[in-house]
Amino acid sequence: MPLWLQLLALILATAFGVVFLIRLRSIDDALWQSRLIIYKRLEIYDQIAPDLNRIYCFRRLLGYWKEISPPDLIATKRRLDRAVNINRHLLSEEFYRAYLDFMGVTFRTFTGPGEDAKIRAVVVHELGDRRVHAAYDWDEAYEWMFDAEDMPTDYQVDEAYMQAMNGLKRSVGLRD
Template identity: 35%
Template sequence: MAAGNWTWLELAKLLAQSFTPIALVILGLFVQRALKRFEHKQWRNQKLIERKLQVYDKLAPLFNTLLCYYTFVGTWKEHSPADIIKLKREIDGLVHLNKPLFEKEFSEAAEAFEAICFEMYTGMGKDARLRTFRNDHNEGYRGAWEASWDECYSNDPVDPPLVRIAYDRVIAAMVDEIRGPDQRPAASPHPKTLWRFRPPRKGEVKVPT
């Protein structure tokens, strides 16, 4: 059927030729916006990784100091109980401040590591007690031992191998965060079962595993 001197086929070809440049422009704008969103996401992820690296640089040495103190290696003779309690406060502050940056696996691993090392909830206004062997630290400390430090220790010391396990898991949790989900191992090296190593809190019933 003809429309004047034009056939419907010719009209269709003309419309197609007219819409093709418009479609290409729209497609180009869509691709450009998608690329910008991707670049912004990449930039944001990079900044997040940089921030996590900064946190790692601050926390890893503190965790390592705890490991040395509780496993009697490295610099353990140089630290008093007061130093370790002060160290715990510093770790608590850094973990709490940067908690929104990390997945819950890290905060859980950090909490489990501290629960291995310290007896918490010892009374209102009282410091946590160190779950390690007082006599060994008393004899090994290179400075002048203060009698008041004897009260800084728990009556439930933890075996050094458990401290090593908890330390490895909290460090692995931080490294996993920096790697990103695409580079994490299939089997997590810091399972949530670590909670069973810590002492029960007030009102909490531990279920045997």
């Protein structure tokens, strides 16, 4: 084989190798960036999911509802609103809409200037009396934190919670 053909083959092989390595590096960088985004989204999930569940349990009188006082629930809503709005652009629009729907069935917002959101739940329910069965001391002022007018059904609360949790799950990259 002539020398010029050997040199041409060597140059072509080297060029192909360089292009191949550059492409591999580009793919590796994209995978690394995706991995970092997934880790961040999982951190957000770990921050948001427990508070969504806390509100759900309080509203439906399930699980550890007896441990959550009305002021704690309002504080949970504030913390959750802050986390969701800060991270909104890393999560899906589907989740954000489902989150707002869930908040709408569990709280009445914009109740007046400087007023906190009201909890859309009852104090006394067939599953328990918050004044008697709670693990905290009931304060009569807590009554003003509730709004039982136009109460959503338990089914509506369940459905809104499931939609929010499923939207959050899909936002972080997990599939059904």
